[in-house]
Amino acid sequence: MTTTSPVRRPRRDAVDNRAGILAAATETIGSDPRASIDTIARSAGLSRRALYGHFADRDALIRDVISAGAQRFNDIAARVDDTDARVALARLASLLWAEASHVQVLAAIVLDDAHVQETADALAPLRRAVVAIVRRGQDDGTLRTDVAxxxxxxxxxxxxxxxxTRVDASSPDARSLAVRATLSIAGLSWRDGVELLAAHPAILEED
Known part of the structure; x- marks a missing residue:
């Protein structure tokens, strides 16, 4: 008679705990860039010791928060393929709006000099996408050319x-305002921004 060994499955609790820690760290650091490991652990509903079972130290946790947030943004940038630079920029800003909590936490982390370069490196694909959109718009004259x-x-x-990160998300016009404000920096008037979104209403509905 032969017996079979039970199939070993991944420790779901460990995976869930790690995800919970990252979510708690994202929220906590977004409101307090200097939040301690104890504060983050409490926010995750764990002890300090339990948190250290997943991350060696605070820097290791911050690196994972940076990586997770940057990956979301870089994936968004890869999805935007509109040939019209104005539409591409509007879509990018709108999709980033849906990731406001991650935008906020990375903005907070950048305030810590120890992670400035790390954050910049992680966001390199997004920055290249923004440069490509702006270059296309300057080349065809749809975006301002008075700035290098x-x-x-x-x-x-x-x-x-x-x-x-600053517009009141509870406002019914918040997402539209965020997109139009971004477009205005790129050279569109407020009327141009309103007309563009009216012509492409799906931009404000994507996530």
Missing amino acids: LPTLARLVEEAARTVI
Whole structure:
């Protein structure tokens, strides 16, 4: 008679706990960039010791938060393939709005000098996408040309990050305002922004 060994399955609890820690860290650091490991652990409903069972130290946890947030943004950038730079920029800003909590936490982490370069490196694909969109718009004259490409791309990035994290999300017009504010930095008037979104209403509904 032969016996078979039971199939070993992944430890679902461990996976769920790790995901919960990352979610708690994202929320906690978004409101307090200097949040301690104890604060994050409490937010996740775990002890400090239990948290250390998943992450060696706070820096290891922060690196995973950066990686997770950056991957979301980079994936979004890869989805935007509109040939019209104005539409592409509007769509990118709108999709990032749906990831406001991650935008906020990465913005907070950047305030910590220890992670500035790490965050910049992780977001390189997104930044390249923004530069490509702005270059296309400047080349065909649909985006402003009075500002050099690198500067305008960075201004667009900073404007998007600011409005996404500062606009009151409870407002029914919040997403539209975030997109239009980003477009305005790129050279569109408020009327142009309104007309573009009216012509492409799906932009404000995607997630």
